[in-house]
Amino acid sequence: MKRIIRTAGVLIGTLLASQAVALEVGDRAPDFTAPSTHGEIALSSILDRGPVVLALYFADFTPG
Numbered sequence: 891m892k893r894i895i896r897t898a899g900v901l902i903g904t905l906l907a908s909q910a911v912a913l914e915v916g917d918r919a920p921d922f923t924a925p926s927t928h929g930e931i932a933l934s935s936i937l938d939r940g941p942v943v944l945a946l947y948f949a950d951f952t953p954g
Contacts, residue, residue, distance in 0.1 A: 897924050
């Protein structure tokens with residue numbers, strides 16, 4: 891739970907700190923790194939395998 895919240899916070903903080911503008915449907919996401927269950931992961935490294943869907947789901951693993 892704490893790891894997911896921390897990961898979401900890092901992702902949001904990174905996007906805000908990089909002066910990111912709002913993305914439109916179909917725009918490419920800026921490259922970023924984030925912690926995962928397999929260690930640090932970069933978006934650019936997983937894009938080599940094919941399309942990637944980025945989603946934030948804040949209610950996961952929360953009560954109620």
